Amino acid sequence: MTDATDLRRRTAELLAAHPPATTDRLEFLRARFDAGLAWVHFPEGLGGLDAPRSLQAVVDAELEAAGAPGNDPGRIGIGLGMAAPTILQFGTDEQKQRFLRPLWTGEEVWCQLFSEPGAGSDLAALATRAVRDDGGDWIVDGQKVWTSSAHLARWAILIARTDPDVPKHRGISYFVCDMTHPGVEVRPLRQITGEAEFNEVFLTGVEIPDAHRLGAVGEGWQVAQTTLMNERVAIGGVRTPREGGMIGVAAADWRARPELRTHDLHQRLLKLWVDAEVARLTGERLRQQLTKGQPGPEGSGMKLAFARLAQEISGWEVEFLAEDGLTYDDWTMRRPDGVDFIGREAGYRYLRAKGNSIEGGTSEVLLNIVAERVLGLPPEPRTDKDVAWKDLPR
Numbered sequence: 001m002t003d004a005t006d007l008r009r010r011t012a013e014l015l016a017a018h019p020p021a022t023t024d025r026l027e028f029l030r031a032r033f034d035a036g037l038a039w040v041h042f043p044e045g046l047g048g049l050d051a052p053r054s055l056q057a058v059v060d061a062e063l064e065a066a067g068a069p070g071n072d073p074g075r076i077g078i079g080l081g082m083a084a085p086t087i088l089q090f091g092t093d094e095q096k097q098r099f100l101r102p103l104w105t106g107e108e109v110w111c112q113l114f115s116e117p118g119a120g121s122d123l124a125a126l127a128t129r130a131v132r133d134d135g136g137d138w139i140v141d142g143q144k145v146w147t148s149s150a151h152l153a154r155w156a157i158l159i160a161r162t163d164p165d166v167p168k169h170r171g172i173s174y175f176v177c178d179m180t181h182p183g184v185e186v187r188p189l190r191q192i193t194g195e196a197e198f199n200e201v202f203l204t205g206v207e208i209p210d211a212h213r214l215g216a217v218g219e220g221w222q223v224a225q226t227t228l229m230n231e232r233v234a235i236g237g238v239r240t241p242r243e244g245g246m247i248g249v250a251a252a253d254w255r256a257r258p259e260l261r262t263h264d265l266h267q268r269l270l271k272l273w274v275d276a277e278v279a280r281l282t283g284e285r286l287r288q289q290l291t292k293g294q295p296g297p298e299g300s301g302m303k304l305a306f307a308r309l310a311q312e313i314s315g316w317e318v319e320f321l322a323e324d325g326l327t328y329d330d331w332t333m334r335r336p337d338g339v340d341f342i343g344r345e346a347g348y349r350y351l352r353a354k355g356n357s358i359e360g361g362t363s364e365v366l367l368n369i370v371a372e373r374v375l376g377l378p379p380e381p382r383t384d385k386d387v388a389w390k391d392l393p394r
Contacts, residue, residue: 002040002051004058010035010049011062025069029105032063038104042088046100054288071106074338078149079103079110083157085230090174090214090223099155099176111153112231113144113177113201114224118394121362123159124168124221125392128203130160130175138162138175138213140183140206146359150186150199151335153179157227158208159220164390166218171389174220176212183207192351194331197339229299231360239287240280246313246341246349247276253317253346265320272313279305297373300366307356307363310341314349321346 018031032038033047037059042048073080080103087099102108119125128142140160150156156177163171177184183206188196215223243251254261254269279302286298318325328347341349357363371377384392 002049002055004055007037007040007049007051007055007058008062011037011059015063015066015068020066020068026105026107028069029071030101032068033101033104037063039084042100046088046096047104071104074340075149075152076103076106076109077338078112078153079108079155082112082227082231083110083155086157086174086214086223086227087176089226092211094211095176095214103155108154109149109152111147111150111156111179112227113147113150113156113158113203114227115144115146117143117145117200121365123224124172125389125394126159126161126172127394128158128160129164130162130173130208132162132210133207136210138208138210140175140177140203140208142203144201144203145198146189147186147199147201148197148359149337150179150201151188151196152337155179156201157214159224161389162220163218165388167386168384168389168392169221170218172220172224173217174214174223175208176214177203177206177208178212181206188333188335190333192354193348194328195334195336197336228361229297239283242277242280243273244280245276246310246317247273249342249349250313250317250320253320257321260320260322265316268316269320272309272316275305276309276313279309297369300361300369301374303360304363304366304370307353310349310353310356314346314353317346318350325350 014032014035014037018028020028023031036042036044036047036049038047040049040051040056040059041053043050071080084100084103087095087103091099099108103110113128114123114126116123116126116128118127126142128140128144130138130140133139138160140158142160144158147156156179158175158177159172160175161171162173165171179186183204185202185204186199187202189198189200190196191198214220250269251273254266282305283302286302325346327345328351329345339352341352344352361369368380372379
């Protein structure tokens with residue numbers, strides 16, 4: 001069984017064969033994937049070594065110390081955190097071989113075509129249709145919204161309705177969609193920050209081969225649950241050091257500006273610091289649980305905590321900085337590669353954090369998940385679970 005000593009040896013061999021100082025970045029990343037050091041818990045031949053997930057930190061530390069290039073996870077987070085684990089669990093051997101390597105190296109960016117303007121927080125009510133043609137492939141028509149990185153993406157994970165005559169959760173299938181298809185139109189959605197990090201996507205006659213379907217026809221909701229559970233861990237379970245992330249920025253502001261301190265602001269900062277530390281330690285425990293299997297509903301609790309803390313800390317910071325907290329660097333319409341909560345000013349953090357309770361599952365939906373699946377409370381009455389989707393009021 002692969003252990004830390006073996007991983008250090010393999011990492012040393014990778015560095016010797018591909019010195020970071022003289023090796024092209026993409027070449028190094030490809031070699032790292034082929035050596036099984038991309039995500040060590042994945043199977044051999046797919047960027048891993050069937051090793052315990054916890055040993056990834058050993059490889060990462062060795063490569064960071066050697067100055068090896070990273071794969072820019074902030075830019076390809078949807079692929080890493082959502083598409084990859086779904087493809088690994090439900091994909092065919094051909095799909096895994098085709099998609100996982102360029103996904104991890106960042107050669108191909110992914111986006112997520114789940115949310116729809118007519119479905120709101122009820123994702124299973126989606127209306128985008130996928131109809132099978134005479135050759136057995138699929139033609140997709142519909143609209144998706146709040147799609148991060150759609151303007152950069154080569155591929156998308158997509159759920160669409162393939163059977164309107166059954167209840168909404170049972171008539172959905174899951175696909176990999178080619179974002180370069182001429183029927184795919186990406187339009188920017190300008191946010192409160194002034195940027196267009198999100199997009200709306202229109203699908204008109206988009207052809208998807210049946211070979212790009214993940215899971216069985218009509219079982220897309222089950223496949224999507226794997227994506228959603230991993231998404232919430234990816235958003236809320238990011239590893240940070242003690243006093244890292246946004247609470248670290250707020251604490252640094254407090255230390256740097258003694259003239260702005262008040263007793264009330266101090267008490268609120270102390271509470272936020274404790275809450276952030278509790279969330280950090282809970283995240284560590286969650287990651288330890290992940291070494292033994294797939295993420296469960298606990299990730300929804302982490303994402304809830306992340307959204308609440310981001311909004312409360314950024315609100316505290318704007319209030320503490322007074323007039324300086326209201327400044328904003330640039331309202332120019334931009335389409336960024338990702339989100340930078342730490343490297344921007346307080347005004348940006350305050351505005352951007354407003355979206356944290358919507359993206360990755362609204363806080364209201366996640367509260368239901370925690371109540372029902374973690375705490376075991378009785379579910380809310382539902383009258384639409386056994387009604388065919390086509391008969392639901394809209």
